[in-house]
Amino acid sequence: MIVVQALVNGLVSGTLLAVPAIGFTAMFAVLRFPNFAVSGVATLGAFAGYLAYGAGLQMAGSLAAAFVAAGLAGLLFDKIAHLPLVKEGALPAAIASIATGLVLENVVRLGFGNEPRGYDRPIARDVFFGEIRVSPQQLETMGLALALMLAVFAALAFTRIGKAMRATADNPDLAALKGIRPERIATLASLIGMGLVGVGGMLLGLDSSIDPLTGTRILLSLFAAAVLGGLGSVPGAVLGAFLIGIAEELSVLVVGSQYRAAVGFVAILAVLTLRPRGLLGERAF
Amino acid sequence: MNKIRITRRTTMAGSVALLANPAIVRAQADPIKLATLTPLTGAGGPYGPVMAKAAASVVEEVNKAGGVLGRRIVLVSEDDQTNPEAAVRAARKLIDVDKVTAIMGTWASSVTTAVAPLCWESKTFLCTVSGADSITLLPHQGYLIRTQPNSRLQVTRVGEFILSLGAKKAFTMIPQTPFTQSTFDVLNQVLPKGGATHQSLIYDDKKTTYRTEVDQALRTSPDVILANGYTPDTVVLLKDLYRAGFKGKILGFAYSINQKLVDQIGQNEVVEGVYTFAPSSAEGGSAYEKVKVAVGSANPDPYTCQVYDHVNMVLMAIAVGKAASGEAIKDNIRKVTQGSGKSVDNAVDGLKAIAAGEKVDYSGASGPCDFDEKGDILDCKFRYEQIKGGKFTLVKIA
């Protein structure tokens, strides 16, 4: 029974992890470098949402605030720090993005200090289905995450911009020939990708607490999810996030919670050895 | 070279001033330098800043009252980043450049263990709040005291308290820290003697949810759960215990279950009835009240109380030793903290008494502050509180 319960718990945390994982992998697909600034951006999003929620906005409005603040910050640093370096290769940009993450973490620390804060959200007892229990709040958070994911998929599949993004990710040269302006697509990718990462930071913070290290704590799981599904693949990121979420919870039963962070690493090594392009390959969508 | 320059300047200032007025000699002498080395960033980040603030408040008061030995006190605050590598560099700077006589408030056991050799080798006094048993066993030659009861003593009392709550099945949830192993060892001894079983689980303090861990704990149907982490992870743990409908008793350390945690959870019934536990001064101790005012909190954590005591004790030891050196502090700290002197609870009063030739016995915010030859506190009361309606209410001090 406890295994089923762990599976359910993993599914919930996997859903929350999927949101920032989509953001990260979508940026990788278009911008072609792993953006390590996701740690700082997730923290920033969590705090922006915290401020908005504290100011009386509803959950949807607060998530929007997290999205906008994180998206704009991500875009700003992509423009001034990362993208000019991509010309020299993915690595200088990736390294600069580590510094960006550190910058944002410390900007939050400057403003809010180190004390953890919690969203002022009512905490309800779990609901039992037989012996399996789920938290109504987590269901709500999960619903929000799922809705957001659906919106992203719909946008990619049906809107002109979404199609243009996919085209650019698949083949930038061909897309440019067809009159898609790569600059605009890059801007959108930064904005939406980092926006999702910011929302993810807030979603993961909703049930726990947030502090300047919030984003850093989820960094490895996030990467593991993206690599597992195939870097650059949006459905892959979702699949990867579910798998990582479930594996992390199951690992609590098997090796103990203290080795949770190793789960992602082992998963990455296994996938890279057996199926180097990830479960769903690197094709974007 | 630097040393010669300072000496010469001091001598010159002294000799010029001596002609005019002896009082000016003291005013112009070099300040006494002390340091705090607390975690301002990293895992200890929630604790270090308040600790530095408490220390600064003591220094400010003493300076207002005229300093020590007629000299002003300068407090240098460095960040140990909760990281021994950064701490060692910071300590080197404090010792060699600032030439501080004492370093106070090291928090993480790893930081204290890393910094301690630098201190005893340079005859700098070290006051720490780290609880790992191994620390006072280091060959520190007397240059180290710790105000935190070692973890064996604390956990033994916790075990006794768990039994007094009528526990039959206790469960400990704890992250991996230097106390984890000794906590298990002690509880596995103490609890069975009192007729209770004990089981435990180590969790990852970086997780954002502990649902599966809580399930694992509840499967053993415990009646008392010891939540033995730090504030950020304990917030998550308590929420998840509430969600899971845990009806038994919860007990935790006051450094993690504090007003900040209650504020953060923001919902009183989640923490209703939770017991907290902290080393404490005797009931009605006035130093604790002073710390409340100094840091502006109704519920200052034990580390803050302890670093407040560090500064008070060190300043009085300097006054008794009539020298601002680590050696003077080492030789005299026990003369101001224990014995039959006049009981004082702050350095300003203590310094007056010392100047008047009286003996003093400091009793601080964290406890009576009496030390054995290893630097461990001799005796300590513990303060047990229970959260009722979001407020900490005193159960007992014993």
Next chain:
Amino acid sequence: MLSYLLFIATIGGIYGLLALSLNLIWGGAGMVNLGLAGFFAVGAYASALLTTAGQAPIAAGWLVAFVAAGIAGLTVTLSTTRLREDYLAIVTLGFAEVVRLVAANEIWLTRGTDGISGIPGPWKRALGPDFNGVYFLIVLGVLLVVFFVVRRIDRAPYGRALRAIREDAQVAEVAGKNVLRFKTEAFALSAAIAGLAGALYGHFTSYIAPDLFLPLITVYIFLAVASGGTGRPAGALVGAYLVMALLESSRFFVEGIPGVTAVQRAALKELLIAVALIVVLRLKPSGVLPERIPPAPRSS
């Protein structure tokens, strides 16, 4: 003051070794190692355990540290060398975290979060207060040896092959270079140097613990290599000391900023390091000492 400078110079030398290690693969072969702290830890633990629990002589500890970290490097690269360098970045980041977890949790081996104290220093008792000076010379000696070895590699045909791989692995492959072997070897050697640096660190401060090996130190080294100039060993050394100077001097000038709390000062310091890294990468990507590519010898 002198002993402080000596201390900082010694730690700077250890950072220098780490910078040389990173430079070898980043500047040399265009790979990154975000798990530098992990290899540093492997070396530190290997040597500390061998010389405390194992009672081995210190020199043996250092040798084992070098080898152990090298083997760890080999293992980590083998699964990723065929892939884009992004994957290696992520895998190495995870590796460092796993090393820290193992160090914290496998108490029977590593004494857990208590750490290992009382790591012997060479002739520490006999030297007394002169220990710091002598140890600085030892570190300097090791640093110079590694420096000349790395520079030799850099200028040898081997170094040119690595650079060719960095510029375009496919062309290098076509030109008959065994890209996989070159990359793996370079990475293993680089990891080994980081391990040696870890050993030197442990025997200097006499204490190591899992907390020592946080990712921040990796960021410092990246700043060192980027500011000194990737692709040139001398640049890495200069960069390491520049970073050390920045880290230590920032203590003195943030103290002077009025109206900020202690936390904010600490945040400003980290902010400064991070901004410096971005600025260096953006404005002076070639570093203080730009890469010099020696011409290939004419074939006779």
